[in-house]
Amino acid sequence: MLRVAGAILAVAFYIYCIIDVLRTRSGETRALPRWVWLILVILVPIIGGLLWLLLGKVWNSPGSNRRRRRGPVAPDDDPAFLKKIGDDAWSQRMKQRRGKGEATS
Numbered sequence: 001m002l003r004v005a006g007a008i009l010a011v012a013f014y015i016y017c018i019i020d021v022l023r024t025r026s027g028e029t030r031a032l033p034r035w036v037w038l039i040l041v042i043l044v045p046i047i048g049g050l051l052w053l054l055l056g057k058v059w060n061s062p063g064s065n066r067r068r069r070r071g072p073v074a075p076d077d078d079p080a081f082l083k084k085i086g087d088d089a090w091s092q093r094m095k096q097r098r099g100k101g102e103a104t105s
Contacts, residue, residue, distance in 0.1 A: 010046060017041045017049035020057065028058045
């Protein structure tokens with residue numbers, strides 16, 4: 001039973017390393033180009049995967065987020081959205097003032 005569990009873990013590690021190399025951007029590898037790492041991981045399953053994780057993969061610091069969003073997270077963080085709201089409110093106030101001025105004249 002222990003051999004089966006070990007084999008399953010080895011296959012899972014092998015698949016994880018292949019997927020990890022494929023998902024890594026070309027400029028985010030160390031020592032070798034990404035395609036060389038992929039060939040190494042495929043041809044030398046366990047050792048290639050360990051080498052990839054230790055020497056090839058660029059590990060981010062704990063505080064950084066690998067998938068940073070390029071834009072604002074919420075509408076109230078978006079300066080363009082806030083400007084539009086302010087412009088809409090100003091426009092609405094001006095329409096109200098013009099409407100009152102015409103009614104009294």
